[in-house]
Amino acid sequence: MKIVLIGAGNVATHLGTAFKKKGLEILQVYSRTQESAKVLGKLLGVPYCFTLEDVNTSADIYIYAVKDSFLEATLRKVCIPNAIHAHTAGSVPMAVFENHTPRYGVIYPLQTFSKNKEIKMKEVPFFIEASDKETEEKLREIVSAVSDNCYYLSSEKRLLMHLSAVFACNFTNYMYVLASEITTEAGIDFNVLMPLIKETADKLNYLTPAEAQTGPAARSDEKTIEIHKKILANKNNLYRIYSLLSESIEKSAKSR
Amino acid sequence: MKIVLIGAGNVATHLGTAFKKKGLEILQVYSRTQESAKVLGKLLGVPYCFTLEDVNTSADIYIYAVKDSFLEATLRKVCIPNAIHAHTAGSVPMAVFENHTPRYGVIYPLQTFSKNKEIKMKEVPFFIEASDKETEEKLREIVSAVSDNCYYLSSEKRLLMHLSAVFACNFTNYMYVLASEITTEAGIDFNVLMPLIKETADKLNYLTPAEAQTGPAARSDEKTIEIHKKILANKNNLYRIYSLLSESIEKSAKSR
Numbered sequence: 001m002k003i004v005l006i007g008a009g010n011v012a013t014h015l016g017t018a019f020k021k022k023g024l025e026i027l028q029v030y031s032r033t034q035e036s037a038k039v040l041g042k043l044l045g046v047p048y049c050f051t052l053e054d055v056n057t058s059a060d061i062y063i064y065a066v067k068d069s070f071l072e073a074t075l076r077k078v079c080i081p082n083a084i085h086a087h088t089a090g091s092v093p094m095a096v097f098e099n100h101t102p103r104y105g106v107i108y109p110l111q112t113f114s115k116n117k118e119i120k121m122k123e124v125p126f127f128i129e130a131s132d133k134e135t136e137e138k139l140r141e142i143v144s145a146v147s148d149n150c151y152y153l154s155s156e157k158r159l160l161m162h163l164s165a166v167f168a169c170n171f172t173n174y175m176y177v178l179a180s181e182i183t184t185e186a187g188i189d190f191n192v193l194m195p196l197i198k199e200t201a202d203k204l205n206y207l208t209p210a211e212a213q214t215g216p217a218a219r220s221d222e223k224t225i226e227i228h229k230k231i232l233a234n235k236n237n238l239y240r241i242y243s244l245l246s247e248s249i250e251k252s253a254k255s256r
Numbered sequence: 257m258k259i260v261l262i263g264a265g266n267v268a269t270h271l272g273t274a275f276k277k278k279g280l281e282i283l284q285v286y287s288r289t290q291e292s293a294k295v296l297g298k299l300l301g302v303p304y305c306f307t308l309e310d311v312n313t314s315a316d317i318y319i320y321a322v323k324d325s326f327l328e329a330t331l332r333k334v335c336i337p338n339a340i341h342a343h344t345a346g347s348v349p350m351a352v353f354e355n356h357t358p359r360y361g362v363i364y365p366l367q368t369f370s371k372n373k374e375i376k377m378k379e380v381p382f383f384i385e386a387s388d389k390e391t392e393e394k395l396r397e398i399v400s401a402v403s404d405n406c407y408y409l410s411s412e413k414r415l416l417m418h419l420s421a422v423f424a425c426n427f428t429n430y431m432y433v434l435a436s437e438i439t440t441e442a443g444i445d446f447n448v449l450m451p452l453i454k455e456t457a458d459k460l461n462y463l464t465p466a467e468a469q470t471g472p473a474a475r476s477d478e479k480t481i482e483i484h485k486k487i488l489a490n491k492n493n494l495y496r497i498y499s500l501l502s503e504s505i506e507k508s509a510k511s512r
Binding site for chain 1: 266323324325347366367368369370372373375376379380381405407409413415416417419420421422423424425426427428429430431432433434435436438439441442443444446448449450451452453454455456457458459460461462463464465466467468469470471472473474475477479480483484487488493496497498500501504505507508
């Protein structure tokens with residue numbers, strides 16, 4: 001199975017690194033940004049290109065890890081009908097390939113990938129989907145080389161999976177951003193929050209998120225909520241978010 | 257140092273357990289709820305009471321871990337002037353003791369405590385404050401018996417510390433709650449999100465929260481945001497939170 005990686009961002013970099021480690025054959029890396037293509041090509045020790053006309057046409061599978069908005073334009077130009085084409089996006093239906101090529105699918109890794117931060121790929125859940133049984137087996141083969149957790153999931157459910165991940169990861173991280181705005185302004189080292197942040201995540205191994213909910217809003221501690229709101233009164237963004245989330249936590253605690 | 261615990265909730269339970277483990281002498285447990293007093297008294301193997309008149313008057317320190325709204329009423333009744341009185345609340349100023357007793361302070365553990373979930377107390381940061389140097393030393397002595405991280409912090413900064421913890425812990429956990437609402441409705445096991453949740457927290461050991469921010473809003477992926485909003489259109493609570501946080505993440509990403 002010869003692989004061409006279309007894209008050289010965080011997902012492509014982490015996937016490519018994991019494939020290489022497991023001895024999968026990466027034929028080439030493409031990125032529309034010359035510098036990114038070069039960096040990932042060198043990292044993986046494989047040729048790279050930055051115009052779609054130069055994409056190697058002899059691979060067995062083309063894996064697309066490009067911005068959702070570029071995906072359709074990119075695959076329309078690549079279109080190598082003998083190969084499998086698979087994207088890695090959470091919110092793009094598999095049908096995006098339908099009119100362009102006969103064998104296609106999705107490899108969606110449910111993880112947050114950042115530069116300079118290694119990932120235990122073995123533990124990452126991958127959600128695959130395919131145009132046909134044979135293609136599904138090929139995708140499962142590639143995924144199973146790097147991860148112990150490969151599941152089949154429809155486009156419709158993958159979209160919901162991705163949406164839940166936005167809450168569990170992106171919005172969660174934004175709560176860390178807001179917490180760090182407060183500690184920075186107070187001259188407190190953000191790192192003292194780390195045991196709390198770790199424990200908040202770790203709790204979910206023992207309790208449901210609803211059971212794990214603590215804090216002023218969960219116990220309807222109006223006095224504390226009012227004190228907090230007063231502190232945030234002239235910080236529009238923090239104030240609005242604090243108010244909406246507290247109100248919402250209180251409601252859901254009461255409805256239980 | 258003989259200790260009386262005023263309160264028998266999550267904080268009192270975890271503190272009491274840690275004190276006992278380190279051989280500190282707990283004289284008695286008080287809770288206004290007979291059942292809670294009994295449970296914690298039995299757990300710690302010490303006498304308990306549920307009326308303030310029965311509180312043992314011969315302790316060296318009274319540690320209050322009661323709801324903020326009960327704190328003042330409780331300490332007004334306990335008032336044993338020879339002893340140290342310390343509360344454990346993030347958002348209550350130390351001055352709450354001022355007119356009731358001469359030696360007082362605060363022991364604020366920055367952690368989320370839930371029933372049936374053990375904590376590594378050694379790693380929990382404690383923020384102390386005291387009416388005088390001697391009292392401060394006594395509080396530091398007690399805290400240092402159970403934790404490696406004892407800091408002095410003013411009431412004003414402790415309030416900001418607590419507020420940042422609401423974002424880093426309570427609101428973060430609420431994001432997990434909302435994620436689980438989506439997976440439950442989709443018939444997907446919430447546990448597939450665990451590696452993502454763990455990694456989102458773990459990343460902060462390597463990156464600042466702002467550097468770690470990923471997702472549709474961070475990359476201004478309007479198409480995906482619109483798809484997500486459409487899914488949430490008839491879920492008022494999720495829709496409002498998704499919209500506000502996405503808008504806010506986008507703005508802060510652009511301002512960098």
